[in-house]
Amino acid sequence: MKTLADSLFAELDQVVLIDSHSHINPHQPASKDLADLLGYHYYTELAHSSGMLRSDIEEPNLESREKVRRLFGFLGHIDNTVQWSWFLELAQELFGFQGDVINESNWQDVYELALARMNESTWEEQVLKKSKVEKVFLTNDFDDPLEGFDTNRYIPCLRTDDLVFHLTNETVQTRLSRSTGHAIDTTKSLRDSIGVLFERFVSKQARACAISLPPWFQPVKHNDSSPRLSEALQQVLKAGIQADDESKRMLSEWVFWTITEFAEHFKLPFDLMIGVNRKVYPNGVFQGQDLYDSRISLIQYQELLNAFPTVTFPISVLASVTNQELVDYAWIFPNVVTHGHWWYSNTPNFIKHDLKARIEAIPRNKQIGYYSDAYKLEFILPKFRMYKRILATTLAEDFCVARRWSEARAVELGSQILRGNVETIFKVH
């Protein structure tokens, strides 16, 4: 029996997508074998959490089949998770796998099935077509030359974490001056070098800059000419990670503010992904070490949001307990836009809770429903499907039933949230 939600889902599933945030490598966007897919941190960290040794996962030079074989010794412990359901759904939809279960008894069949598909020369195109994805935003290092790929399909986005938080690292300093041809020994030259990055990214069709931020961060303005700031920069250049905390924090604040000024100048939205503490579990697997402190407030961004009324800030929050603040800051501040369901909040029951709060309280032109955050193209389909199912159910319950909206009107709202707002907010068509 087809429900109203099923029917809405079917219509939303026809919308051609622009994925506004991913970690896709445009030089190798799709996977080359199952180890590529199951090497996604969601699987390795959950397998590790369920009892698998990190050393068994990260043994150097591990052959792909052996890695997958080892993982399947533990993946049975995570077959309840939504993360696992992504893998199952993509195997069914993209590889044509017919079963309902993939486990130790049949993984080799799936491995070969996937390999045959991935070896087809049109695999990337097939995945994009089946996933109904037209364009994908990237996450580019600041010194990425942005060459050798179609920037109309894979849209550059300047990732600024290294600049804001890792100038203490000599390698980052070197990468920055090498990439821009500027010394970075004064706030003037540092500002200029950041300007060079923006020019390059904008000339390559970048449509956003982005950053992930720890819970304690609070943007503050400092004057370029402040002696204390110059001192902080010298401290950081000299002592690196050993520099005193205040100098490091001050420099981070200034670089962040400077980047926002360039975003303003170049009319680029600045994606803020707020709330992650890095390396909370340093013995975890690769990319499986980060957690957070949910005691955070968007009030920390008050000065920033007031100072840059013309910069659009698509904001993602890590913890669902911050979602109401996000709803309300987007309700009040014209320059705050809600952006997807990030990482630890990207599971169905948190999405449902957070989406329901947003869709009934924020202007409809200020909600970007979802992005995949994927490292490989294959994950875009199941992740967006998960979201679209929840969106369809929400539209059915809270609009068609509760407010007697027509199905057509609900689909129109859903499409705007899924795609239309990505176009208008990031100016990409």
Next chain:
Amino acid sequence: MKTLADSLFAELDQVVLIDSHSHINPHQPASKDLADLLGYHYYTELAHSSGMLRSDIEEPNLESREKVRRLFGFLGHIDNTVQWSWFLELAQELFGFQGDVINESNWQDVYELALARMNESTWEEQVLKKSKVEKVFLTNDFDDPLEGFDTNRYIPCLRTDDLVFHLTNETVQTRLSRSTGHAIDTTKSLRDSIGVLFERFVSKQARACAISLPPWFQPVKHNDSSPRLSEALQQVLKAGIQADDESKRMLSEWVFWTITEFAEHFKLPFDLMIGVNRKVYPNGVFQGQDLYDSRISLIQYQELLNAFPTVTFPISVLASVTNQELVDYAWIFPNVVTHGHWWYSNTPNFIKHDLKARIEAIPRNKQIGYYSDAYKLEFILPKFRMYKRILATTLAEDFCVARRWSEARAVELGSQILRGNVETIFKVH
């Protein structure tokens, strides 16, 4: 097909209401035209958030029709919001508007329809009758003479924000001494002048005092005779807003505590509305500038709640993440009562979440379901209806189905939460 929830709603919708918190002006309780209704901050702030310039909304001497015409250039962006649905429902129920959509194409018809109704001499009575509202609590400035209206219908409530937080303002000082005939240059005279206010309000049938509180506030007792306190008062009287933070905070704490002592003496419930930061977005439209920091705990009120066991504190919290604390403080403290769903938590999915947590854990005689917080009578109907639908659904799901309660028993519980507890807690019949 009529559901159980529909049937419960129909019965709850018959309950004649006492609205325990509003901002109604008793001298002009109903609207005079559509600009009055759409001038409600929910519409102006959401229109602004969606892209409308503040200057287009707040242009001086703007004629009503022109203001409404301008707003409808943006209100299409907020037709998804529950706030918009309030307007649509009141247009249908109170004006007799027949359509399902009000937009740029038909707003003028609605404008004229509304105007004709509002011009009827019985409009106030009609609205109250259709909304099934018998009495409405007001929010009165401390120097309101409380004259010229029926205090049996419009119940005075002493709003104390100015006293606690704005004695730094010379105008407030002048208003206070003028209104009470007392100098306020010592803690003794300040206490006496506050006493005069209480006497006046109680003599005019006031049934509550109320205050909205910022997240950082923590009630603390100070002795009237403390030299540090006298110093703080002198500081504030002399330097106003320029007084040092500690003096300002100390005086606020003492005034708050003193007010609570008068609430105790006069047996008035003290409504605490906890959690708002004022002017977070100072360039926002009128009344559309306030937000909050959700990192707050009711533990901040521990000393107060223990010190005044005979004062009833109907408590509202701004953020849904504080709701569980509210539930549990009301569960443990005899003098804590849950009070409505306030402001940013007054949207259906937060109401649902918060109500469900309360109704199954707090004694039934300690829950006041809802108040309108309205500035104009017309909004009482759609806001209470929104709540009653959620209450009906909750009673159906969590009591009739889950606990096999009869419909009659569920209605009895719902009626107590909607009206009965307002009577017993505020002693108003």
Next chain:
Amino acid sequence: MKTLADSLFAELDQVVLIDSHSHINPHQPASKDLADLLGYHYYTELAHSSGMLRSDIEEPNLESREKVRRLFGFLGHIDNTVQWSWFLELAQELFGFQGDVINESNWQDVYELALARMNESTWEEQVLKKSKVEKVFLTNDFDDPLEGFDTNRYIPCLRTDDLVFHLTNETVQTRLSRSTGHAIDTTKSLRDSIGVLFERFVSKQARACAISLPPWFQPVKHNDSSPRLSEALQQVLKAGIQADDESKRMLSEWVFWTITEFAEHFKLPFDLMIGVNRKVYPNGVFQGQDLYDSRISLIQYQELLNAFPTVTFPISVLASVTNQELVDYAWIFPNVVTHGHWWYSNTPNFIKHDLKARIEAIPRNKQIGYYSDAYKLEFILPKFRMYKRILATTLAEDFCVARRWSEARAVELGSQILRGNVETIFKVH
């Protein structure tokens, strides 16, 4: 009409339980009359909150029937609560009470009915059998001799709150040295005496140690040989509760860390119950005085979780706003396990919210669904039933419907969460 959830509930209700946390007294596990049951703090604190005087509840030497009679003057105010529904359900299921309502008009019948059952010599066995409970974890004082009961049925658990937080109390000091035969005047002898406790508990089949922790606590390691630590110990031994805060905190931290080292050595899981402030309402009834500050983060446990990778920490959190952190720390840290729904989060709508977040994101072998926390055996049945209904509904909605799982597969997951993981994590069969 039997729903899918009903059918899943019926199957889950067949699972024989091991209750992994209770306060059962093994020498008198069942109640002796209705006053025993209604003396449970949930009823006395809610009756008090609804208006009953503490002195009427706690009058010395109050006869059981009179106490129950007095309580029924107020229990009508809490018949909406889930806590009340536990009592009603156990009266129906265990005593054979036939009605739907117990109130002032019929409590005496229920009193006599209950008394007759409780007087049967097999009452304890009957309750366990009807509740399908095989084993029950206890909460034992550190100096409990653990004798005179069947430790195979009633499994000892070393409760460590007194050691960590109340060594300031001379009675606790005396109990410790008397119970272990050690002086406790140096960190060395204190460590040795704690070791004696562990040896005794392990020799008596203890399967866990446990502690409840205030929101501000943050585990930190101190060296046994630190002079500052020795000073802190001397301070506490000499000044008791009057010792300076830093000394008290430092000693607490060291004792906690030392206990964790013994848990590591003896391979005992360490139950952390995080978030309670004691005596927030000191005039409340017995055990009805504790509340909390929900501003807490599991980041406070970062150092601990990293330092003890081989100690399993079954973690309970008091407030639902911490549940997402718990989910995510259990998702990332192999040694973190989710443990039940504690106290103020043990009401259906919080359980539902918290369970739904856990079951779809954490490896299935790391979730312990529920424990009763009961003081009397009779409460195990209704509390676990409440949980099993929510578990059944969640499995129906989020697995059978949303992910097309078979009923058998859903029951398998449910059974693992209900019982299987208790066996593997606590090594009890």
